Amino acid sequence: MKQKYEQQMKKGVLEMLVLRLLSENEKYGYQLICELKERSDGTFMLKEGTLYPILYRMEEDGLVTNRWSEPKGREVSKKYYRITGEGRAVLTELWELWQSFAGSVGSIMKK
């Protein structure tokens, strides 16, 4: 039961979190999954089938671009994502939206 609601609550914030991590520096998919897990203390443990479609969508929308790394030594080539100017603008918008949204939830719940 709890699981079902937890899943739903995530809708709409994952893009924001991914953009936030990418606003620090370029990162590849698997790295994003690991960082989201660590930095949320296990709240955001995304599956590949969740993260990669998010990245593809954001690329279509012009919020990120990607480049394949040239593997050094025995390294595997990785797909690095970089946030665009529009991505930063949307990130700012989303953060404001989230704060206002969370504030409204709080005002109803705490009354």
Next chain:
Amino acid sequence: MKQKYEQQMKKGVLEMLVLRLLSENEKYGYQLICELKERSDGTFMLKEGTLYPILYRMEEDGLVTNRWSEPKGREVSKKYYRITGEGRAVLTELWELWQSFAGSVGSIMKK
């Protein structure tokens, strides 16, 4: 664009908000729509097609029950919803879940 994300952010919290309002006293559907709008300063302006299915789902899950009011005078009969014991338990769970969730979002966004 903003609208799209706002819609998604709502997923999973509407049940919690409705249960919270019903935890005060029994209410009918239209009343819930009005109170959600007022008490969130316009953030939660649910359409009928959003609220009523939520109530039906929660009834199926045993979180609420309903009764039709006996109309006094020229009043229209209204369907009042009342929260159950299980509904209160789920409300508590959802509130804890939301707080932890919002905390995780904050910890990633503010770093």
Next chain:
DNA sequence: ATATATATTTAGCATTACTAAGTACATATT
């Protein structure tokens, strides 16, 4: 040799907030 970790892709499913339309009655306006 096998298992685990890293790294990406994609098909299909479930859930839910929405649009949009319909029903019905009461009150207000023209």
Next chain:
DNA sequence: AATATGTACTTAGTAATGCTAAATATATAT
């Protein structure tokens, strides 16, 4: 009287998104 608006509930269908699950590939550890 006729029309519009407000109250109150119902339901069919759509879009979006997080999930499961499987496939592919290489590197490292047991």
